[in-house]
Amino acid sequence: MRVPGSNFADGLTSVDLGVPQFEEVLKQHARYCEALRECGLELTTLEPDLRHPDSTFVEDTAILTPQVAIFCRPGASSRQGEVAANRPAVERFYFSTFTIEAPGSVDGGDICEAGTHFFIGVSQRTNPEGARQLTACLNALGYTASTIDVRGMTSILHLKSGISYVGDNTLVVMEEMAANPQFSRFELIRVIAEESYGANCVRVNDRVLVAEGFPKLTADLAARGFKSLVLNMSEFQKMDGGLSCLSLRF
Numbered sequence: 001m002r003v004p005g006s007n008f009a010d011g012l013t014s015v016d017l018g019v020p021q022f023e024e025v026l027k028q029h030a031r032y033c034e035a036l037r038e039c040g041l042e043l044t045t046l047e048p049d050l051r052h053p054d055s056t057f058v059e060d061t062a063i064l065t066p067q068v069a070i071f072c073r074p075g076a077s078s079r080q081g082e083v084a085a086n087r088p089a090v091e092r093f094y095f096s097t098f099t100i101e102a103p104g105s106v107d108g109g110d111i112c113e114a115g116t117h118f119f120i121g122v123s124q125r126t127n128p129e130g131a132r133q134l135t136a137c138l139n140a141l142g143y144t145a146s147t148i149d150v151r152g153m154t155s156i157l158h159l160k161s162g163i164s165y166v167g168d169n170t171l172v173v174m175e176e177m178a179a180n181p182q183f184s185r186f187e188l189i190r191v192i193a194e195e196s197y198g199a200n201c202v203r204v205n206d207r208v209l210v211a212e213g214f215p216k217l218t219a220d221l222a223a224r225g226f227k228s229l230v231l232n233m234s235e236f237q238k239m240d241g242g243l244s245c246l247s248l249r250f
């Protein structure tokens, strides 16, 4: 985790939902941290980094497999320095690392781990060369990987804005993507268009963290036996941020 800086509102955004209110940003971030602890996790929380207004979205800087930490090369140049800033905190937990190199770019938000398979979104941020480097690294570790091109889907920034793997062979997927044949071997929980922001949710131990305000999705999760933990994400949504992007979990 990284605590949002006071210039959080200067970060990148493509949505027009208003300016985030900093006090509320801090409050929602603190509640998110508390929720992870309630789920049984121990947190490493980094200080605000005013050089990088988007740096609270730590997920985009690395992909953490059990064996190797893979450092990303974010597609937005204003975010590339976040990797070096986060690297020491991640390296404390790993013997072995890999780094995506130019001209490849990968944002962690485009990478959806689903058991031993990784879906790699090719997006405005993750390019085909980044996807190629990442696939080679994952294959060497014994994982399979495939790409999903989301460049035509203007409503989402990253692949994981539209899909999440919640364990038990189940994907939560926004309606617009649900017909993708790559998902056919999974159980799907389809997210209706009005609730599509909710598709970015996170399984942590026996809970699924879900953004507040999506009653159909929480009911569908409950019907499949998943216990939700609902969090207000309004201020992060204003900056294109989903629930998963606030933490690097391993």
Ligand code: CIR
Pocket (backbone or CB within 6 Å): 011, 012, 013, 054, 057, 059, 060, 076, 079, 108, 109, 110, 157, 158, 161, 239, 240, 241, 242, 244, 245
């Ligand atoms: C950005 O545009 O890079 C940030 N404002 C939001 C990043 C959100 N990351 C994520 O969902 N993984």
